[in-house]
Amino acid sequence: MTSSTPTLPSPKSNSFGGGILKGWKGRGWDRRATFWLIYLPPLFCLFVFLVMPVLLMAAFSFRPDMRGDLFRTWIPTLDQYASLVATGSYWRLLGISTLTALGIAISAVLLAYPLAYFLAFYAGARAGFYLILLLVPFWTSYLLRIMAWKILLGTEGVINSFLIYAGLIQEPLTALLYNRTAVVLTLVYVWLPFAALPILAALQRIDPALFEAAADLGARPAYQFARITLPLSLPGVFAAFFMVFIPTIGEYVTPLLVGGSRGFLYGNIIQDFFTKAANWPLGSALSMIMLAATLILVVLATRLIDLRQLFE
């Protein structure tokens, strides 16, 4: 059997309702024709616009320099990775970016948990409406929300001018914008509503009978929370954590807008090497490291979340 050849149906699958649609029916020319018609376009798109770019990027990361035509052969070299390993600041920035993303994800999850808890157990019939209310900020333009924080925190921004107007300070505070704290603040703001969703889903799945049983057996609310609610909601908590953590590691837009040079993250040096510095081979090597780090995290995440779901 060659790859991506449809499997032939087993004899018993020809009965009605026996899943004949998974294989061919009769001679099945129509099923086969449909298959190729809907198989080739996605295959082509994914190969040309997803697999090939990543492979090319990998190839570029083994290129010695940018000299010559973009499309030429070169002798693969580990120079870029060697200089990457030798330069401590890249690793430091990768470490800092990971820690920053970690801090953002943990903060977002901790702040979102009570939100989800309220929606799941106390909002009653209005829960749907309250949820929409929570999600509207998340659905507003991403760039716009980040800009709002720039306007809030800037030296001529809202907070400063308000404090001066109120007579609390004379000179504007410059420490508000263009640092890592501003990046963390903005990104927690951006992701907070989103983080509540998987936690809410996990909380809603808990069987209410468990609480009644626990209460009948004399468990106090705090004990119920510790022994029932929290453990059963952990899959949602992990999902929320990774849903914030993974996109945040690759973040480069928010640091660009509110982080300044002091708030740079790993994604920003990649962007720099492809725009200002035009050192694509080194930028590709940095991207490959980031891609590898992200994929490892995702594998880790699926392990962790699947493992938890076994106990559900």
Next chain:
Amino acid sequence: MKSRRGPVLLGTYYFGLIVLLYLPIALLFLFSVNSSAFLSFPIKQLTLDWYQKLFDADAVLRSARNSLVVALGSSLAATTLGTMVSILMLRYKFRGQNLLIALSVLPLIVPYVVLGVALLILFSVLHIDRSLWTVGIAHTVVALPYTLLIIASRFAGMDAGIEEAAMDLGADYPTTLRRVVLPLIFPAMVSAWLTAFTVSFDEFALALFLAGTQPTFPVYLFSQLRFANRLPIMIALAVLLMIGTLTLVLVAERFRRREV
């Protein structure tokens, strides 16, 4: 009954946080009707001038049109591909099936900065000039996981017996798809299309790498940030676009939740 302190405390927290979440957005609204180009307290005068000036600002409107074109094209492409992969995923069995599905959802986890530079390398190597096409292609790729997940979750709940019945009655498979399957998953397709549209319309991280001389609105907005006196006009348009996107999202939600 249990004590009422918990609910009150949680409710206060919930609505307090909601207020905090809306505050920055409300400030932008304020900024777009503020007479001065700087938003500083006390606010002197309110005006709709910025909205009026907006309609004379050609470049701004052109960038909004570019975003619209890219979002329309990429969302249609992503919905088509998402429908195809959904059918392949749920109605066929073939070698490499899992790989195809994995590739389709991969853009969800590849950092945008990595995908952006990878596509930049591809287009440069192929000598394809950066244009709305290149942005549209990138947006199609990143919207595919969303359309696939939305359509497949609807499709999965559908009884394959309906299709088998149609085929037993003599319809060939293309006809069955066209007359039976597509009408049934149509609400999910609309929802997927609207979602893909908003994903593309708002997207900046990829567009910054791939937009050439025709910036999309977010890219143009970003390029104008240096000029403080242009900011209120930009924000006025952003506010208008935001209202449009929000309407779309809410419509998409309605479609997604609609029963079979």
